[in-house]
Amino acid sequence: MLPDTLRSRLRLPLIAAPMFLVSGPALVTAACRSGVIGSFPTANCRTVEELDGWLVGMADDLKRAADETGHAPAPLCPNLIVHRSNPRVPDDLAAVLRAKVELVITSVGSPEPVLKPLKDSGCLVLADVASVRHAEKAVAAGVDGLVLLTAGAGGQTGWVNPFAFVRAVRAFWDGIVVMAGGMADGQAVAAAETLGCDLAYMGTKFIATRESLAKDGYKQMLVRSRLDDVLLTRAFTGLETNMLRPSIAAAGLDPDNLPVRGAIDIAKDINAAERDKPDAKRWKDIWSAGHSVSGVSDVPSVAELIERTEAEYRAARQGV
Ligand SMILES: Cc1cc2nc3c(=O)[nH]c(=O)nc-3n(C[C@H](O)[C@H](O)[C@H](O)COP(=O)(O)O)c2cc1C
DSSP states (O other), X not given: OOOHHHHTTOSSSEEEOOOTTTOOHHHHHHHHHTTSEEEEEGGGSSSHHHHHHHHHHHHHHHHHHHHXXXXXXXXXXXXXXXXXXXXXXXXXXXXXXXXXXXXXXXESSOSHHHHHHHHHTTOEEEEXXXXXXXXXXXXXXXXXXXXXXXXXXXXXXXXSOHHHHHHHHHTTOOSEEEEESOOOSHHHHHHHHHHXXXXXXXXXHHHTSTTSOSOHHHHHHHHHOOGGGEEEESTTTSSOEEEEHHHHHHTTOOTTSOOOOOSOOHHHHHOHHHHTSTTOOBTTTBOBOOGGGGGOOSOOOHHHHHHHHHHHHHHHHHTO
């Protein structure tokens, strides 16, 4: 269950999901100001100094929001990509601890190496998991919450059916549960709650907002794309990832005949020099989306998207 002190600051049971090269300070603080938890991968900063700057700047912005409105905004939530191939984990962890954040999400690996210092600092830790076995391991390690990566999620996805996954986890865990994948509108958020989740992740829909760091071409492709345009492939990241077929075709590749990439290598993905190489197309020019792309029809501001989602959510709850 969500602590009351946190739930009372949320307008919706929602997290603007962390997205590589998409979530930056403008998106995160706009979400928090609108009462939705705003998350971002620390890997979006090229250096730990930049991360320190982002964290201080966002905290200042949210303090200003609290002073202006008289109530606390939703918390911001850094995401540590804890895969063993990410060399930045210790430095990014230290920056997150310096910033005294309330909430952290770990992904693409075991939360264990970062759990104790985060818990000792009083921070809630949510771990993303894609199987019941990983959920059990994260619970045994002492996390506060689980983000269940389900089939159809954007980015590196899960493959488990959300209905079965939530109920299987609820059979042994009464801590925080977040559903990731397939949140195309507020009705879906209400459905996740009915199923037993405390929160839902919304990723793809936040890519197509004015504040996201995504290129305009990416946002417009999301508007034009349908669910059937999402391709599940290991070709670009080494892990099963949902990608947009039209972006693969635009890069001169055949979506139906892609080579399989070897092992996942986070260091290569986040290395600033590698990112700037003209041939470093994945994430930059070959774009990801979840099945929830079906709910993208325009490029609103973050506040507008949250307002609409809240109206859909309230309408769905009234029908319950
Ligand atoms: C472009 C893109 C980048 C992503 N990058 C990350 C990331 O850096 N860390 C992470 O934990 N999840 C990442 N994700 C996964 C999202 O946090 C979330 O699980 C997913 O978007 C939820 O599904 P939806 O897009 O259908 O809402 C990414 C997703 C997308 C679409």
